[in-house]
Amino acid sequence: MAKKLVSFTLNGRAHDGAAADNTLLLDYLREGLGLTGTKTACDGGECGACTVLVNGEPRLSCLTLVGQVAGKDVETIESQAKGGKLSPVQEGFHLKLGAQCGGCTPGYIMAAEGLLRGNQSPTVGEIRSAMGANICRCTGYVKIIDAVQHAAAVMRGEEPADYPDVPAAQG
Amino acid sequence: MDALPEFQVLHPTTVDEVVAARKEHPHSRMIGGGTDLLVNIRRGIEAPPVLIDTGDLQELKTVEATADSITVGASVRLTELAQHADVQAHYPVIAEAAESIAGPTHRNMGTVGGNICLDTRCIFYNQSEWWRTTNDDCLKTTGSMCHVAPKSDGVCFATFSGDLAPGFLLFDGEIDLIGPDGRRTVALQDFYTGYARQDGSTGDGKNYMAIQPGEMVLRVRGKNTPGLLTAYDKVRIRRSIEYPVAGCAVALKRDGDTLSDLRVAFTGTNPRPVRLDGTEALTGGPLTEETFTALDDLCKDQLMSMKTTFTPGHYRRRVATQMAKRLVQRLFDEGA
Ligand SMILES: Cc1cc2nc3c(=O)[nH]c(=O)nc-3n(C[C@H](O)[C@H](O)[C@H](O)COP(=O)(O)OP(=O)(O)OC[C@H]3O[C@@H](n4cnc5c(N)ncnc54)[C@H](O)[C@@H]3O)c2cc1C
Ligand code: SF4
Numbered sequence: 001m002a003k004k005l006v007s008f009t010l011n012g013r014a015h016d017g018a019a020a021d022n023t024l025l026l027d028y029l030r031e032g033l034g035l036t037g038t039k040t041a042c043d044g045g046e047c048g049a050c051t052v053l054v055n056g057e058p059r060l061s062c063l064t065l066v067g068q069v070a071g072k073d074v075e076t077i078e079s080q081a082k083g084g085k086l087s088p089v090q091e092g093f094h095l096k097l098g099a100q101c102g103g104c105t106p107g108y109i110m111a112a113e114g115l116l117r118g119n120q121s122p123t124v125g126e127i128r129s130a131m132g133a134n135i136c137r138c139t140g141y142v143k144i145i146d147a148v149q150h151a152a153a154v155m156r157g158e159e160p161a162d163y164p165d166v167p168a169a170q171g
Numbered sequence: 172m173d174a175l176p177e178f179q180v181l182h183p184t185t186v187d188e189v190v191a192a193r194k195e196h197p198h199s200r201m202i203g204g205g206t207d208l209l210v211n212i213r214r215g216i217e218a219p220p221v222l223i224d225t226g227d228l229q230e231l232k233t234v235e236a237t238a239d240s241i242t243v244g245a246s247v248r249l250t251e252l253a254q255h256a257d258v259q260a261h262y263p264v265i266a267e268a269a270e271s272i273a274g275p276t277h278r279n280m281g282t283v284g285g286n287i288c289l290d291t292r293c294i295f296y297n298q299s300e301w302w303r304t305t306n307d308d309c310l311k312t313t314g315s316m317c318h319v320a321p322k323s324d325g326v327c328f329a330t331f332s333g334d335l336a337p338g339f340l341l342f343d344g345e346i347d348l349i350g351p352d353g354r355r356t357v358a359l360q361d362f363y364t365g366y367a368r369q370d371g372s373t374g375d376g377k378n379y380m381a382i383q384p385g386e387m388v389l390r391v392r393g394k395n396t397p398g399l400l401t402a403y404d405k406v407r408i409r410r411s412i413e414y415p416v417a418g419c420a421v422a423l424k425r426d427g428d429t430l431s432d433l434r435v436a437f438t439g440t441n442p443r444p445v446r447l448d449g450t451e452a453l454t455g456g457p458l459t460e461e462t463f464t465a466l467d468d469l470c471k472d473q474l475m476s477m478k479t480t481f482t483p484g485h486y487r488r489r490v491a492t493q494m495a496k497r498l499v500q501r502l503f504d505e506g507a
Binding site for chain 1: 174175176177178179180182202204205206209210213214222224226250273274275276277279280411412
């Protein structure tokens, strides 16, 4: 299929490329640009592994066509670590064991990043809701919530603490 | 990189351009957030040659909610609707329904237009291409038989599962459409045609909307009644992200100890969202056991859940009825 030019901001830099209209953002990032940090899993918008930020908001790159992000600001997991240093969210997932097999982790990190930019003191409930579109089959979620709390503390400039046990979800 | 069939995508910036593009490409489909349509395209259910991106039309991105009425543009995202202070204040049922849809990431993408026009769902339909082919495609796609009701003779029972419609139905919602012949307004009640009557005299799970070729939804509106208390409830298998097992919207008014107005609507039960008929007969007196028995009877009569999901139809009907009763009791207590 004929390709068209597409321009958007990718991880802070202007990006001009070419893609056919039926190209998903996910495939464009992974196969077109080699940015394989963003993961493919369920292929149907159910698991959140492909989450990226579009204009700062978490979105599913598996249900987004490249043309839909023209002129917008796209951020992927590759934008997180800078100068050889993990981002606060990555550090949280690393230190608090928020990742096991790691397949869902890039999606979680981007969803957490989206949350923490607007709210650096989220409650456990707010963290749960913000991670609601992501599925993890290893950790049991508690460690993920710890990881986001750790990242929030780092972003607030506080010394991260040990967090008390996360209460069980209601209902 | 050829996961999807070939199609062209147009990105018009005004409604007039959409209408013109629809005229030029009669087999085109509109795409708002794509959270329903792109899944279906990926599963080989549909293969439209042209997609028209209606997700960023500035004209259709406004929400107006006052004590008297609510108007929401088709391109408004669900996150915005859920968090809109005026919607939360005057139409809690709509804000709560929006907040209950899918997960947060989907709500950042999904539009109101896409939700109102959401395709109906069924376990024999929302499957991959190989699954459907292996299991003998049903009549909602290319087959000739309904696997849910093999004796149905051409009628499909796929379930309407959009969460916004019930709330708007409570407020006698209307829908503004535009198409090749200009604008028109349809009562939401008449917009959804999935009565699935066996004689084929109405729409069904396959033809569930009274939308004409080339038309698009511009806005959905509702009229308030002073003193109405409203709320939404929904049961789903996974609480964080899932289509409804059943969803229920209730509006009522309490004057002293009298239930003076009662409106109930459902999604996830029939091939159309159902505004329960006959609830007026339950008003004019106090809320008693008899009121609930009568409500039960109305639900039994009008909810037609079939085995289109992993949960059996009779279970979904009971869940829906129970939610309605709980909401009625809760709102009545709140109105004291
Ligand atoms: C995992 C998952 C869970 C979900 N859970 C729920 C849920 O619990 N409740 C729920 O209601 N939905 C759910 N959804 C579906 C969806 O996210 C929402 O319903 C959303 O609002 C759909 O809007 P959209 O803009 O993404 O639709 P699209 O996919 O863009 O469009 C849907 C349909 O509407 C048509 N359309 C779009 N805009 C217009 C218009 N202006 N005029 C006429 N036709 C139009 C399209 O052509 C298409 O047929 C879920 C989706 C996923 C992937
Ligand atoms: S109700 Fe019957 S015809 Fe409709 S989608 Fe399900 S199996 Fe197919």
